[in-house]
Amino acid sequence: MLKGAIIGCGFFAANHLAAWRLIDGAETVAVCDTDRARAEAAAAATDGATVFTDAATMLATAELDFVDVITTAPSHRPLVELAARHRVPVICQKPFAPTMEDAQAMVDACASAGVPLMVHENFRWQSPLMAVKKVIEAGEIGEPSYARIQFRHAYDIYTNQPYLKTEPQLAIMDLGIHLLDLARYLMGEATRLHCRTQRINPDVAGEDCVTILLDHAGGAVSLVDFSFFTKLEPDPFPQTLVRIEGTRGTVELLAGYRMRVSGPGWSREEDVEPAVPPFGAKPWHNIQESVVNIQRHWVECLRAGSEPATSGADNLKTIDLVFKAYQSAETGRAL
Numbered sequence: 001m002l003k004g005a006i007i008g009c010g011f012f013a014a015n016h017l018a019a020w021r022l023i024d025g026a027e028t029v030a031v032c033d034t035d036r037a038r039a040e041a042a043a044a045a046t047d048g049a050t051v052f053t054d055a056a057t058m059l060a061t062a063e064l065d066f067v068d069v070i071t072t073a074p075s076h077r078p079l080v081e082l083a084a085r086h087r088v089p090v091i092c093q094k095p096f097a098p099t100m101e102d103a104q105a106m107v108d109a110c111a112s113a114g115v116p117l118m119v120h121e122n123f124r125w126q127s128p129l130m131a132v133k134k135v136i137e138a139g140e141i142g143e144p145s146y147a148r149i150q151f152r153h154a155y156d157i158y159t160n161q162p163y164l165k166t167e168p169q170l171a172i173m174d175l176g177i178h179l180l181d182l183a184r185y186l187m188g189e190a191t192r193l194h195c196r197t198q199r200i201n202p203d204v205a206g207e208d209c210v211t212i213l214l215d216h217a218g219g220a221v222s223l224v225d226f227s228f229f230t231k232l233e234p235d236p237f238p239q240t241l242v243r244i245e246g247t248r249g250t251v252e253l254l255a256g257y258r259m260r261v262s263g264p265g266w267s268r269e270e271d272v273e274p275a276v277p278p279f280g281a282k283p284w285h286n287i288q289e290s291v292v293n294i295q296r297h298w299v300e301c302l303r304a305g306s307e308p309a310t311s312g313a314d315n316l317k318t319i320d321l322v323f324k325a326y327q328s329a330e331t332g333r334a335l
């Protein structure tokens with residue numbers, strides 16, 4: 001049984017903890033938060049994990065096979081470097097880092113310590129999006145040439161994550177990062193992007209509506225657009241809607257988790273709605289299921305000694321697109 005510890009016991013940690021309980025071969029033996037009450041509440045959701053309020057003390061005293069960092073980005077680098085110094089494999093939540101320099105430093109620290117590093121980039125582990133990928137890989141739509149990846153809603157994200165309201169870099173850093181990763185996952189590496197941002201909601205500091213055009217190696221293009229201020233009914237939150245056109249047909253992931261694959265004179269439709277995990281609830285089941293999937297993948301990778309799909313090194317390419325998107329929006333130039 002792999003012994004894991006979590007660092008950061010806030011809003012999203014509840015999903016990680018519940019997922020760890022479902023996964024064979026791993027258990028949470030320690031929890032850490034600088035806020036003791038939060039750490040104690042998290043420990044109550046485990047089979048007697050030891051409570052820590054200081055990550056350095058935990059790494060120095062607990063016997064761990066991995067740590068799972070679930071704090072916000074500014075604390076990622078010191079925590080990941082701490083794990084690397086102790087030669088403990090580490091998972092790090094997204095956004096991986098507030099700067100490219102921090103992201104590269106974490107990848108380098110883990111590489112030189114010889115420890116695996118995975119970014120908890122869970123969107124590509126949502127089963128509806130994996131179903132779309134399968135259609136592409138099976139060649140059903142031919143060679144993809146165009147993608148639209150969309151996530152527009154007006155769900156109140158600020159109650160659970162109040163820190164988002166004051167973030168000067170909001171939607172690209174928080175959500176666009178997932179969608180840019182999906183663009184890479186579904187369409188291959190991006191070679192150029194052009195980004196436009198808007199701040200529609202007057203109550204938030206950062207951009208909350210974003211439109212990004214990407215070029216991909218091989219000539220395909222994708223449009224990634226997302227918004228935290230789209231008023232419509234029914235609100236599709238938290239579904240990612242996708243349309244990918246290829247030389248033979250089109251695959252669409254439509255609201256209500258309906259996947260439609262069609263071409264001239266033919267079509268088929270599949271219900272790809274994920275099951276609600278035992279700890280989960282709608283409409284979050286889609287995200288919650290992906291948390292179980294990515295954490296299970298981590299355990300399998302540790303066992304096999306293989307590199308996680310969203311390793312730190314892989315995620316450098318996603319976070320690079322995030323920083324380029326901000327730069328493009330600021331300068332008005334394609335990069």
Ligand SMILES: NC(=O)c1ccc[n+]([C@@H]2O[C@H](COP(=O)([O-])OP(=O)(O)OC[C@H]3O[C@@H](n4cnc5c(N)ncnc54)[C@H](O)[C@@H]3O)[C@@H](O)[C@H]2O)c1
Pocket residue numbers: 007008009010011012013032033034035038053055070071072073075079093094095120122160161163174287
């Ligand atoms: N993938 C997803 O679907 C998804 C959804 C929500 C949040 N997230 C990400 O998860 C991360 C955490 O978000 P959250 O909403 O849970 O934040 P949060 O503020 O609710 O929780 C973070 C916790 O970390 C603790 N912490 C901070 N620095 C620490 C340190 N050095 N040592 C120990 N504890 C420390 C804080 O006290 C806090 O309790 C964010 O980066 C966010 O983007 C991902």
